[in-house]
Amino acid sequence: MRIVCLGDSLTWGLYGGSYVDALARLLPEHTLLNAGVGGNTVVNLLRRWERDVLPLQPDGVFVMVGGNDAISYHNPKVRPYYAKVQKIDGGYIDPETFESAYRELLTELQIAHLVTWVGLEPVEYSTDVVAALRAYNQRAAAAARALNIPVLDLLELLMPPQGAAEREPITMDFILTIGQREKIGWNDYESVRQRDGFTYTFDGVHVTPAGAQRMAGLIAAFIRHHS
Amino acid sequence: MKRLRRWWKGQSGSARLRLGLLFILVTLAAGFSAAGLLNSGDWGGFFLNLGTELAGAALTFVLLDQLLANRERREAIEEQAAQMKTMLIDRMASAVREVAVPAADELRRQNWLLDGSMVQVDLRRANLERVNLANADLREVNLYRARLNQADLWRANLADADLGGAWLNSARLWDVNLEGANLWQARAQNADFRRANLGNAEVNETKLDGADLREVSFKGANLRDARLIGANLHEADLTEADLTGANLSGCNLREAILRRAVLDQAIFDADTVLPDGKRWSPALDLSGYLDDE
DSSP: OEEEEEESHHHHOSSSOOHHHHHHHHOTTSEEEEEEOTTOOHHHHHHHHHHHTGGGOOSEEEEEOOHHHHHHHHOGGGHHHHHHTSOOGGGOOOHHHHHHHHHHHHHHHHHTTOEEEEEEOOOOSOHHHHHHHHHHHHHHHHHHHHTTOOEEEHHHHHOOTTOOOOOOOOOHHHHHHHHHHHHHTOOOHHHHHHHHTOSSBSSSSSBOHHHHHHHHHHHHHHHHHTO | OHHHHHHHHHSOHHHHHHHHHHHHHHHHHHHHHHHHHHOOHHHHHHHHHHHHHHHHHHHHHHHHHHHHHHHHHHHHHHHHHHHHHHHHHHHHTOSOHHHHHHHHHHHHHTTTTTSSTTTTOBOTTOBOTTOBOTTOBOTTOBOTTOBOTTOBOTTOBOTTOBOTTOBOTTOBOTTOBOTTOBOTTOBOTTOBOTTOBOTTOBOTTOBOTTOBOTTOBOTTOBOTTOBOTTOBOTTOBOTTOBOTTOBOTTOBOTTOBOTTOBOTTOBOOTTOBOTTSOBOOTTOOOHHHHSOO
């Protein structure tokens, strides 16, 4: 099968580990294609899936999105980024918009006769961000289940036993740091992960190479089970 | 008869109207001509004349119909081509390389990379790694933060293009025209810019480590805080270029023109080769290289 992984920076994989690359190694019988774009929300995926997915003539699509949507809604300080760079009206995706856009995206994929799987995005930044994303993930899962699309809850599967810590809200500095690190080709993930006390991510959001490997293992088993 | 009926049903409304009119004209022409031949006298002459006039009208009708049909066909093809071009340009802007590069290849096959169709196109953040854009007319194109690592841009025209923050590592940029282009914070390590024109370009904070910049024109360019570690600037023209704070460690500036260039706080080291072949040293006075003569 030709499988397109459609999502945000976690799928893109150039800032941290790439689960798509690891998945390609774990599923050599399939062709894996990466259609991840950093900073994307479900609205961005809905806008671009026809351009970025259909020409690849895939048989299936693994969709994973929601982190940016939840962060944009719960952290007003980051909204200028989503408004300016991602062209999102008002700079945020509210839960209702998220769910309806998610449903529309999955419906479109089904109409295009594509086998679809949904991954619920993981995060471990803080208790607040985890709670916000969990609520968005529940909506994504509801949209998927209404269409009989299998769902893999990576947030719960990867959550450390001690849960997330209390932290300051995500600000524009967090997003600007991503851009600055990309520019200099920074990749010292492990020392930052240890310093800030994360487990499978290095900044609470983006996965380390080891985290990507873990994610890929879970996704590979999930895809095998549902195909 | 059945086949004729099926064929008739297969025709569009306007085609049926045209065929009906033609049928009437031909029938009338034949009828009047026959009547003219069968009647003698004034009425016979009148019918014959009418018949030949109508035959002429039928012929004119057929010719005009053909001309109109050809024009319609041409317009339909042009419209299809325009739609295809728009779709391909949209795909070329994709951040998914497997979408963007095949679209660029198809644009090349259709000659649209070279005929001015791409001028001012928005390709922000497109993933065009290893794409072939040789000779492409990309004037004023927006390639902000686009990924062009190892791309072939040989002789491309990128005048006034926006390449801010773009990735151009190991790209082939021989003879490329980047006059007035913006390369602020672009990464072009080990890129090959031989004989390129970067006159009046914004090259500030650009990473050009190890780049081949032989015979490049940087006339009037802004190279403030650019990183040129180990770059080869042999015979480069840096007339009136602003190199304030630029890192020229290990740079080869042999036979480069530094007339009226600004070198304030520029960084040199013992491996920097100066225009006359001398190695840089802290004691060396560089003002001689900057004179008009």
